[in-house]
Amino acid sequence: xxxxxxxxxxxxxxxxxxxxxxxxxxxxxxxxxxxxxxxxxxxxxxxxxxxxxxxxxxxxxxxxxxxxxxxxxxxxxxxxxxxxxxxxxxxxxxxxxxxxxxxxxxxxxxxxxxxxxxxxxxxxxxxxxxxxxxxxxxxxxxxxxxxxxxxxxxxxxxxxxxxxxxxxxxxxxxxxxxxxxxxxxxxxxxxxxxxxxxxxxxxxxxxxxxxxxxxxxxxxxxxxxxxxxxxxxxxxxxxxxxxxxxxxxxxxxxxxxxxxxxxxxxxxxxxxxxxxxxxxxxxxxxxxxxxxxxxxxxxxxxxxxxxxxxxxxxxxxxxxxxxxx
Amino acid sequence: xxxxxxxxxxxxxxxxxxxxxxxxxxxxxxxxxxxxxxxxxxxxxxxxxxxxxxxxxxxxxxxxxxxxxxxxxxxxxxxxxxxxxxxxxxxxxxxxxxxxxxxxxxxxxxxxxxxxxxxxxxxxxxxxxxxxxxxxxxxxxxxxxxxxxxxxxxxxxxxxxxxxxxxxxxxxxxxxxxxxxxxxxxxxxxxxxxxxxxxxxxxxxxxxxxxxxxxxxxxxxxxxxxxxxxxxxxxxxxxxxxxxxxxxxxxxxxxxxxxxxxxxxxxxxxxxxxxxxxxxxxxxxxxxxxxxxxxxxxxxxxxxxxxxxxxxxxxxxxxxxxxxxxxxxxxxxxxxxxxxxxxxxxxxxxxxxxxxxxxxxxxxxxxxxxxxxxxxxxxxxxxxxxxxxxxxxxxxxxxxxxxxxxxxxxxxxxxx
Numbered sequence: 001x002x003x004x005x006x007x008x009x010x011x012x013x014x015x016x017x018x019x020x021x022x023x024x025x026x027x028x029x030x031x032x033x034x035x036x037x038x039x040x041x042x043x044x045x046x047x048x049x050x051x052x053x054x055x056x057x058x059x060x061x062x063x064x065x066x067x068x069x070x071x072x073x074x075x076x077x078x079x080x081x082x083x084x085x086x087x088x089x090x091x092x093x094x095x096x097x098x099x100x101x102x103x104x105x106x107x108x109x110x111x112x113x114x115x116x117x118x119x120x121x122x123x124x125x126x127x128x129x130x131x132x133x134x135x136x137x138x139x140x141x142x143x144x145x146x147x148x149x150x151x152x153x154x155x156x157x158x159x160x161x162x163x164x165x166x167x168x169x170x171x172x173x174x175x176x177x178x179x180x181x182x183x184x185x186x187x188x189x190x191x192x193x194x195x196x197x198x199x200x201x202x203x204x205x206x207x208x209x210x211x212x213x214x215x216x217x218x219x220x221x222x223x224x225x226x227x228x229x230x231x232x233x234x235x236x237x238x239x240x241x242x243x244x245x246x247x248x249x250x251x252x253x254x255x256x257x258x259x260x261x262x263x264x265x266x267x268x269x270x271x272x273x274x275x276x277x278x279x280x281x282x283x284x285x286x287x288x289x290x291x292x293x294x295x296x297x298x299x300x301x302x303x304x305x306x307x308x309x310x311x312x313x314x315x316x317x318x319x320x321x322x323x324x325x
Numbered sequence: 326x327x328x329x330x331x332x333x334x335x336x337x338x339x340x341x342x343x344x345x346x347x348x349x350x351x352x353x354x355x356x357x358x359x360x361x362x363x364x365x366x367x368x369x370x371x372x373x374x375x376x377x378x379x380x381x382x383x384x385x386x387x388x389x390x391x392x393x394x395x396x397x398x399x400x401x402x403x404x405x406x407x408x409x410x411x412x413x414x415x416x417x418x419x420x421x422x423x424x425x426x427x428x429x430x431x432x433x434x435x436x437x438x439x440x441x442x443x444x445x446x447x448x449x450x451x452x453x454x455x456x457x458x459x460x461x462x463x464x465x466x467x468x469x470x471x472x473x474x475x476x477x478x479x480x481x482x483x484x485x486x487x488x489x490x491x492x493x494x495x496x497x498x499x500x501x502x503x504x505x506x507x508x509x510x511x512x513x514x515x516x517x518x519x520x521x522x523x524x525x526x527x528x529x530x531x532x533x534x535x536x537x538x539x540x541x542x543x544x545x546x547x548x549x550x551x552x553x554x555x556x557x558x559x560x561x562x563x564x565x566x567x568x569x570x571x572x573x574x575x576x577x578x579x580x581x582x583x584x585x586x587x588x589x590x591x592x593x594x595x596x597x598x599x600x601x602x603x604x605x606x607x608x609x610x611x612x613x614x615x616x617x618x619x620x621x622x623x624x625x626x627x628x629x630x631x632x633x634x635x636x637x638x639x640x641x642x643x644x645x646x647x648x649x650x651x652x653x654x655x656x657x658x659x660x661x662x663x664x665x666x667x668x669x670x671x672x673x674x675x676x677x678x679x680x681x682x683x684x685x686x687x688x689x690x691x692x693x694x695x696x697x698x699x700x701x702x703x704x705x706x707x708x709x710x711x712x713x714x715x716x717x718x719x720x721x722x723x724x725x726x727x728x729x730x731x732x733x734x735x736x737x738x739x740x741x
Binding site: 071072073075076077078095156160161162163179181182183184267268269270271272273274287288289290291292 | 404407408411414415426428429432433435436437438521522523524566567568570571580702704705706708709713716717719720721722735
C-alpha cells in the first residue's frame, strides 16, 4: 500500500519537473523527446535483461521441457521430440496425482489458516507495548531466521517416533507414542505443523506493521462510542487491516504452495505418498532417481505455477474492485 | 551410496526451486574447461569431503604430473553430479575423467555420455565380474570400478551376550529373528536399518530381497513377499523400531551407536565410526533366508571417460584412469576412500594390512550390482516401486502381498 502511494506522489513530482521544459520550439522538443526516450530505454535495459534472463527464459525452458519427450539421451543431444500435452496426461493419469493435489490443497489451506490466525493474535498481543515485548517479538522471529535445513531437521528429530521429545512429553501425560513421521495418517499433519511454525513470524511481522498503520484515533473514537474490545477488533481493526491481510495471505500462499525442503527433509513425501505435494512430487520426478524424468517433473512444476498465477490474478482483481469502490 | 548420502541429498536442496528451473540455472555454472587440445585435464568426483590437502587430491595431481598434464579437479555431491554431467554433455564440455556412483553408469551410458573401455583401451580383465557388472550395458563396459563397498550386519557384543545369543548360530532368517526376540525379551532393542522412501531404502532392502531368492524382474513373487514380510513382522513385533521407515543410513547408525540395539545393517563406510562407539562390536555378512550369505548390492564409484569431440584426449585420459586403478595406487585409493578394492590382488593386500576387512571382502565378493543382470536403466524404474511397496508394508497401509502386487504393476508399466 505504502509503495503505491509513494509511486503516485513520485509520478506527480515527475510531471511537475518536466513541465518547465515544455514551452519550447516544436523541433527542439522532439529532439529532446527522442534523446530522453533513448535514456528511458537505457534505464530499462538492465531490468529488461534481468527479467528475461531470470524470469522469462527459465519459464520458457520449463514450459518447453514439459512439452517434450525428454529421455537422458535426448536431453544430452537436444533432439527431444515435441509431444504436446502428453506429459501432462501422464501426470494427471498417475496414481500420485489425486493424493498429491489433495495434500497440496490441505497443506496450503491449513498452513495459511493457522499461520495467519496465530500471527494476527500475536501481532495484536504485541501491539500493546509492555516490558520485554521487543525481546519476545525478536524471539518469535527466530523460526524465520533459521536455515530451513536446521529447523526441518530439528522438527524431524523432535517428532521421531523412537526417541523424539514430543512423544516423551506426551508419555508424561499418559498418551501413547504417536508415529508422527512414519504413519500415513500423521505424516501430512506433522509437516503442516512444522510449516505453520516456520510461517508464523512472517505473518506476525507484516500484520504487526499493518496494525501500526491504523490511526489510534479510530480506536479511541470506537471506545468512546462504547465498543467492547472484541467489537473493536472485529469492526475496526480487522476491516482496516484487510489490505495488509490480503497481501500477507497471497505471499503466504505462493510461499506455501512451493514448500519443498521441509517436507523432503522430514518425510521425503512418504510413507508412500502420504505427505507428497506437487512440489516434492516434481522434485522426485526430476531428480529423485538415477534416471530422471524431466518432462513430467516440469509438467507438475508448471501446474504449481498455474495455481499460484490464478490466485495472483484473483488478488489483483479484488484489489482493483476495492480501489474502484 | 555412503554415509554422505543424507548430506548430499540435503545439499542438493540448496540449488532447488520448484520445478525444472534449476536445470537452466545449473547450465551457467556446470561448465568444465575442455577446450582445444590444452594440457589441462578435468576430473569430476563425488567426494566433496576431500579437500586440496587430502591424500585423494594429492593422488589425482600426481597422476596428472606422471601423464605430463595439469589436472583440475572438481568435487560435486553425488546427486548433483549426475545432473551436472548430463548438462555438461549437452553443452559438449563434459570432464575428461568422471568418477561416478555405479548405478548412474548405465544412465549416463544410455545417454551416450560415456566412452566404452574398448574405445579408450582400458584393461578391465583383473576386475571381479560382480563389480564390473554395474558398469556394463548391452555387452559393453563403460568404466572401471575404483573401489567397492557393501552392506553387512554390525552387532553389539554386550547386548547379544546379555540376551544369551551366540552369534555363531545366526546363520539364517529364523535364527536371526529368534535372536531378535531374545534381545527384546531382555529389554534391549533388536535391529535397525534404513527403509526410507528413496534409493537408499531399496539399497538396504536388496540383500534381504535377493537373499530370499527374489528377482527384480518379478517384484510380487512369493520370495519377494517373504522378504517384505520379514521386515514388516519385525516392526509389528517391535524387533525393529518404527523409525526405520524414515531412517537414512546415517540416522539408523545413530540409533545403533546409542548401544541399545543388538544389530544394525550398515556399510563399510561406518567402520571408522564403529570404533568411536565405545562398545565392542562385530560384523557378520547378511544371511540368506535359508542360510549362506545373501548377495548385497555393491556400492562405490566407477572411473569413466566421457565422450569428447577431440578423441586425441583419450590417450592421456586413459593414462589417468590407469594411474588411479593400478595395483599400487588402488591400495592408496581404496584406503583413502574406505573401500574394498575391485581386484583380488589388492583385496589380499588390504586384508594383510587390516584383518578386520576380511568379512567385508567376503561380502563384496558375494555382492552384485543393482543395474546388473542387464537391467541397466530399468533398475531405477523398478527400484522406486520397490521402496514404495516397502514403505506401504512397513507403515501398515498395505499387506506385503498387496503392496508388492501394486509395485509389480507400476514397475511393469514403467519399464515397458
